[in-house]
Amino acid sequence: MAESTTFYCLRCQNRFPVQYDPKEVKERSCPRCGSNSVRKETPAAAETQARSPSVKIG
Amino acid sequence: MMDAGRHPKVELLTDSEVEEISGFVGNFRARIRRKARYVDEKACTSCGECAKVCPVVVPDEYQQGLSSRRAIYLPFPQAVPSSYALNMSDCLGVRPIACGKCVEVCDKKCIDLDMEDRFLDIEIGTIVVATGLDVYDPRAQDEYGYTRFENVITSMEFERLICAGGPTGGHLIRPSDRKTPKRIGFVQCVGSRAPARAAPYCSNVCCMNTVKDTLLISEHDPDAVSHVFYTDMRAFGKGFEDLYRRSREAGVRYVRGLPGHVKQDPKTGDVRVTVENTLTGDLERYEVDLLVLSVGLVPKKNGGNKVKELLALSSTSDGFLLEAHPKLKPVDAPTRGVYFAGCVEAPKDVKDSVTQASAAAARAGALLAAGRVKIEAITAEIEREGCNFCGRCARVCPYHAITESDKKRGLYPVVIQAACAGCGTCAAECPNDTITMRHFTDLQLLGQVDAILEEKPMEKVVAFACNWCSYAGGDTCGTSRLQYPPSVRLIRTMCSGRVDEDFVWHAFEKGAPLVLVSGCHFSDCHYISAVTWTQQRVEKIWIQMEKLGMRPERLQLDWISAAEGQKFARVMRQMDELLKQITPEEVEQSKKAVAEFLRQKREKLEKRKAKAAEGAGALAAAALEKS
Amino acid sequence: MVQKLPRIGVFVCDCGLNIAGVVDTAEVSRYAATLPGVVAVIRNRYTCADPGQNEIKKAIAEHNLDRVVIASCTPKIHEPTFRKCVAEGGLNPYLMEMANIREHCSWVHQADRAGATEKAKDLVRSSVARATCLQPQDEAIFPVTGAALVIGGGVAGIQAALDLGDLGHKVYLVEKEPTIGGIMAALDKTYPTMDCSI
Known part of the structure; x- marks a missing residue:
């Protein structure tokens, strides 16, 4: 079953909600920068994210 | 239709379904289930005596349920083959007390209630998929009261009502009181162009079908108003605009706007339609005798899907x-040797469809x-040495x-x-590196990585x-002269599925600051899935990067279509920007x-390989003993 | 895998000014000559034109080349051209590799000549490295069974079956209902000519 999960973008560090079903492999993109380098946010990911620079949008 | 039944080269297999397909381009094998018809179609003369005595009356699908047929029936007068068929799920024959009236009355003795399904195995070089589509069922969204109001019908029902063979x-009569309707309304885009509720796309045929219907009405009854x-x-096709103009000249009124409210008067049977005319902005009311829902076309649910699975097709x-x-x-x-015809596409x-x-x-x-087919030499080869029968290659292959x-x-x-087809997914996924992808070998691709990183890797x-x-x-981007910084070095693979984890790790080991993996959007993947x-x-590598204390940001992923030159340039600029933020x-x-x-x-791989070699040795010894 | 050092010929294309207008092709050619395995470098105004192709064939014979790298446009356009060219020169067509220094370089870095030239050199080096490991390949040929299966007996299936039959091929037309005709048979008239559907 799909449930709302937080994803984050490995390019612009945007966080966004996604209807996520672990059994389903789906194409996903960041609603802000359009990158497909997005992944489910885990505690480890949140930690590295805090010290990561990102691409400026605009 | 008749021609297909008579063509000496065409073997007509009705009541039949494809059960299995195997093989490859030029060399397919198929198993066809020939369902029992219970009537010998070659002997049947369509005299119709059987149907006269059949006691079972069921709705006639061909007439959209507007009339009835018997359990034994001829689908329609021009049916090919011109033979009656017995629908066993309607028939009393299999029930405890067999009826058998049709068998008694048939002069030709061509009815056999004990007939069973048969199988036909055929070999073919090519397959044309023409499984068609379904018509949108307006019961799913009862927005125009199709289930509640008798005088609201679908365009398919209208076809039967206006047809001489109907x-x-x-x-033309309306269902509630069989009166001839003088005022007929048509609602367009029922089930089409409605992303939130039904199909998001335009069904292509409904506008012109309605134009045609309005002309049929004015031919039948010049006083009727549509x-x-x-x-x-x-009305974009050849002769379409002309037909549309004729319809307007015949007095058909076109109102821009879909009805917001539809109600049938219980006493008169008339249908009241409330619509916002989007050209004038006015709320308008219309009384019609009959309202026709111009239903859209939807992909086939049953049958179509089975062929799709059998042939590993994607949608x-x-x-x-x-x-x-x-x-x-x-x-x-995408599967070679398979072609599409008609609405399945x-x-x-x-x-x-004919074109x-x-x-x-x-x-x-x-x-x-x-008579022969050449296969491009970009295919996978599996070496036995080191293979431990894990079966992953067979599982990931999109082409079986x-x-x-x-x-x-x-x-x-x-x-x-x-x-x-040469995607290389098996070679990338094989945990024991026993698969060689011809013309895109590990050695060739790693050689490119090395060459790129030999000088100034940080840039x-x-x-x-x-x-x-x-x-x-990237080519489209070049053709359009969209500019971006020259920091990215592309390595071409046939499919992104070829990109082995080890390629990415190898690049990082050789000092790559940033790696990008790019491929087709899921819906465009040239290798199905x-x-x-x-x-x-890539998701797996991100996790491992974190374990190794690396920022997963250093591996980027993007889906860029051949048409997306703009996106390509944008991604290249973003890569350049990310690159500057990575420290030596x-x-x-x-x-x-x-x-x-x-x-x-x-080390682990060597151990696994040694174990596999041991296993292979034991197998060989066992085989030797047997012989 | 590689037994001996290969003999690679690199052909750098100016493509008129399309490439040479931005990338210093002379510099790229000089650089290519220093790469391991490269025994001949030839710069051409238009490599894909007949004179350019003849130079490739001539060089294969003269320098006893066993690999060819062509630094020009995208392989999506001229890979078939150059595969055929090297085959005519006596090499297996799979021993040819292209470096895309036009669509992926000169056309997209027009304001950065130095950067574009550096990138072009890298792309050539990458292609030479790949070429070093290329192996001759044979394209497999399989016979084709002379019959077709058409699944679905609607208007499209009927037409496809008839055309294939008229071409002289055996056709199996499979329909799950008791009659062919599909949805078309349930229509009264069809637009735009208002004729009968059946």
């Missing part, structure tokens, strides 16, 4: 089958006429081109060369791009961590 002999409630009238987001290339190979399926009218069918026949005919392995019987997986992004989409997107493995692999210190640090990780990985 239940009324072509006299109203068409529409979103946009689309676009709208549910219709995906062609090999939208412009250059519009009738080719997209909604289309009779003319377009596409002839195109599909030409494509299929060219293959058959050639790899045979199942069986450790107990010593059966190694084998790549069926003609079925392999470069190593990027893998699939041949069909991302690499072509190979791209889904790319994504899963972190690259040095990760080089060591990755080197150590790869050393351990290789």
Whole structure:
């Protein structure tokens, strides 16, 4: 079953909600920068994210 | 239709379904289930005596349930083959007390209630998929009261009511009181162009079908008035605009706007339609005797899907089958030797269906006429040495081109060369590195990575791009002269599915600050579903990068289509920007961590290979003993 | 895998000014000559034109080349051209590799000549490295069974079956209902000519 999960973008560090079903492999993109380098946010990911620079949008 | 029944080269198999398909381009095998018809179609003369005595009365599907038929019936007078058929689920014959009246009355003795399904195995070189589509069922969304109001009907029901071969002999009547309607309304886009509720796409045929219907009405009854409630009238084909003009000249009123409210008067049976005219902005009310819902076309649910699975075909987001290339190979399926004809690929009218069918026949005919098929030498090969029968290659192959392995019987997986399309997913996924991808070997691709990183690695992004989409997107970008910084170095693979985890690790070990993996959007993947493995692999590497203390940001992923030159340029600019934020210190640090990780990985692989070799030795010994 | 050092010929294309207008092709050619395995470098105004192709064939014979790298446009356009060209020169067509220094370089870095030239050199080096490991390949040929299966007996299936039959091929037309005709048979008249559907 799909449930709302937080994803984050490995390019612009945007966080966004996604209807996520672990059994389903789906194409996903960041609603802000359009990158497909997005992944489910885990505690480890949140930690590295805090010290990561990102691409400026605009 | 008649021609197809008579053509000496065409073997007509009605009441039949494809059960199994195997093989590859030029060499397919299929098993056809020939369902029992219970009537010998060759002996039947369609005299109809059987139906006269049949006691079972059921709704007639052909007439949209507007009239009835018997359990034994001729689908319609012009049916091909011209033979009655017995629908066993309607018949009393199988019930405890057999009826058998039809058998008694048949002079030709061509009815056999004990007939059973038979199977036919055939060998063919090519397959044309023409499984068609379904018509939208307005019961799903009862927005216009189809289930509540008798005088609200679908355009398919209208076809039968106006047809000389229909239940009324072509006299248009309305269901509630069988009166001839004088005011007829049509609602367009029922089930189409409604992303939130039904199909998001335009069904292509409904506008012109309604235009045709309004002209039929004025031919039948010049006094009748038609109203068409529409979103946009689309009359784009040859002769279409002309027909549309004739319809307006015949007095048909076109109202721009879809009804917001529909109600049937219980006393008079008349239907009241409230609509916002989007041209004037006024709320308008219309009274009609009959309201026709112009229903859209939807992908086939049953039957169509089975063939789709049998042939490993994929569909676009709208549910219709995906062609090999939208412009250059519009009738080719991604699976070689398979072609599409008609609405299975997209909604289309009779003319377009016929055109596409002839195109599909030409494509299929060219293959058959050639008599032989050449397979590009970009295919996978599996080495037995090191294989431990894990079966992963066969599981990930989008084309089912790899045979199942069986450790107990010593059966190694084998790549069926003609079925392999060359995506390289198996080679990337094989945990024991026993698969060689011809013309895109590990050695060749790693050689490119090394060459790129030999000098000034900190200034470069190593990027893998699939041949069909991302690499072509780069070409489109070039053709359009869209500018971006020169920091990215592309390595071409046929599919992003070819990008082995080890390629990425190798790049990091050699000091790549940033790696990009790019491929087709999921719906464009030229290897059906190979791209889904790319994504899963990249996600796996991200997790491992974190474990090694690396920022996962240093591995980027993008889906860029051949048309997306703009996106390609944007991604290249973003890569350049990310590259500037990666420090030499972190690259040095990760080089060591990755080197150590790869050393351990290789050690484990060696152990597995040694074990596999042991197993293979034991197998060989067992085989020797047996002989 | 590689037994001996290969003999690679690199052909750098100016493509008129399309490439040479931005990338210093002379510099790229000089650089290519320093790469391991490269025994001949030839710069051409238009490599894909007949004179350019003849130079490739001539060089294969003269320098006893066993690999060819062509630094020009995208392989999506001229890979078939150059595969055929090297085959005519006596090499297996799979021993040819292209470096895309036009669509992926000169056309997209027009304001950065130095950067574009550096990138072009890298792309050539990458292609030479790949070429070093290329192996001759044979394209497999399989016979084709002379019959077709058409699944679905609607208007499209009927037309495809008839055309294939008229071409002289055996056709199996499979329909799950008791009659062919599909949805078309349930229509009264069809637009735009208002004729009968059956």
